[in-house]
Structures are given as structure tokens and as C-alpha cells.
Amino acid sequence: MSRLTATAATLSLTFMLFAGQTGAAGAADASGTGDLRTAAAHDCQLIKDLQPVVADLLATVDGDATTPGSSAWLNAQAARAKAAGRTQLATWLSERATLRQEQGTVLKTRQELLGTGLSWCTAHGFGAGA
Amino acid sequence: MADRGPALPPPAAGSTGPVVSSVPTSAGATGATGSTGSTGSTGSARSTGATGSISQQDLDTLNGILSSVGGAASSVRSAVAGDSASPQG
Numbered sequence: 001m002s003r004l005t006a007t008a009a010t011l012s013l014t015f016m017l018f019a020g021q022t023g024a025a026g027a028a029d030a031s032g033t034g035d036l037r038t039a040a041a042h043d044c045q046l047i048k049d050l051q052p053v054v055a056d057l058l059a060t061v062d063g064d065a066t067t068p069g070s071s072a073w074l075n076a077q078a079a080r081a082k083a084a085g086r087t088q089l090a091t092w093l094s095e096r097a098t099l100r101q102e103q104g105t106v107l108k109t110r111q112e113l114l115g116t117g118l119s120w121c122t123a124h125g126f127g128a129g130a
Numbered sequence: 131m132a133d134r135g136p137a138l139p140p141p142a143a144g145s146t147g148p149v150v151s152s153v154p155t156s157a158g159a160t161g162a163t164g165s166t167g168s169t170g171s172t173g174s175a176r177s178t179g180a181t182g183s184i185s186q187q188d189l190d191t192l193n194g195i196l197s198s199v200g201g202a203a204s205s206v207r208s209a210v211a212g213d214s215a216s217p218q219g
Contacts, residue, residue: 036184043192050199057206069210096213103206110199117195120138124182 044121047114048128054111061104071100138191 063070074097081090
């Protein structure tokens with residue numbers, strides 16, 4: 001649970017930075033060439049900040065039956081509910097497990113997208129340590 | 131002409147927003163549309179640093195990535211937190 005709390009805090013902080021510095025619509029609009037580099041540096045920093053957040057979320061989603069919120073955990077809960085005769089709860093938990101798997105798939109594609117962005121950042125001098 | 135480095139996925143044709151069309155937005159992933167207000171972006175305003183030039187289109191795409199990833203991460207985080215606190219079997 002502490003990992004989840006830490007993830008939530010990190011994600012909230014990232015979004016606060018994102019909203020506060022680029023606008024709620026996620027805009028880093030720049031008209032001058034200097035502004036372009038500044039905005040790109042900012043975006044690249046956010047991309048770097050988001051990477052561990054997404055990785056942490058994926059670790060939770062793909063975790064085993066002892067990881068609350070993971071697909072395996074939801075399936076285990078569904079099995080327990082079914083064994084206890086709580087069929088409606090079991091069905092709901094099973095559906096949540098399926099949804100969690102789908103969310104994991106989406107998150108993996110987003111992680112790949114982050115990698116694309118990070119490659120661009122690195123190639124343009126905004127990589128690690130920039 | 132400076133080397134622009136690896137290309138980012140371009141925004142969708144006819145759109146000024148950084149729509150990352152190749153990424154599915156199902157499974158509760160929200161916030162995938164990050165409008166940037168990048169009106170008049172032609173890509174002509176570029177710096178020419180040693181590490182490659184940067185266009186407004188590049189920024190639009192980066193913003194699209196951030197919006198898409200941020201939305202999905204937020205959605206999954208909320209779902210995980212909700213399920214962890216829900217009635218257990």
C-alpha cells in the first residue's frame with residue numbers, strides 16, 4: 001500500500017507541475033526559438049518524471065496475488081468470493097480483473113510512447129542530466 | 131540543415147492538436163487529447179543548436195505524449211486505489 005501512496009503522490013506532483021507550468025490543457029506553446037528549447041526542456045523533464053510513475057503502476061498492475069489492485073489479486077479475491085457463495089461480488093471482481101489487464105496493456109503502450117519521447121529528448125540534448 | 135534526430139510521431143493530419151492516433155484510448159484511459167493551441171504552427175521557427183532543431187510540431191507531439199500518458203496513468207491509479215479499498219472476497 002505504501003508503494004501505491006508514493007505513486008499517487010508522485011503522480012499528483014507531476015500533474016501539478018504539468019498543469020501549473022504548461023496550462024491545464026497540457027500546452028507548452030512557444031513561438032520563439034528560445035522558447036521552443038525551454039518548452040522542450042520542460043516537457044522532457046516531465047517525461048523523465050513520468051517514467052518511474054508508469055513503471056511503478058505497471059508493477060502494481062502486473063503484481064502477484066499479494067499485490068492489492070493487481071489483476072492477479074483481483075482474481076484471487078474473486079475466487080475467494082465465489083468460494084464463499086458471494087457470486088455477485090465474485091463476478092464484479094472478475095470483471096475488474098479483466099479491466100485491470102486491459103489497463104495494463106494500455107499503460108504498456110503509453111510506456112513505449114514515453115520511450116519514444118525520451119529518445120527524442122536525448123537526441124536533442126534533454127536527456128539524463130540535462 | 132541541422133540533424134533533427136529521431137522523428138516523433140506526427141500529429142494527425144489536419145489537426146493542430148497532438149493526437150497520438152496510434153495509441154488506443156480504451157480501457158478507461160482518459161486525457162488523451164492534449165490541445166496545445168499551436169495555431170499557425172509551420173515548423174519554420176526552429177532553433178539550430180548542436181543537438182538538432184526543434185519545431186512547434188515537436189512540442190505538440192511531446193505534449194500529446196504527456197497528455198496521453200498522464201491521462202492513462204491517472205486513470206489506472208484511480209482504479210487501482212478504488213479496487214484496493216473495495217470489498218474483498
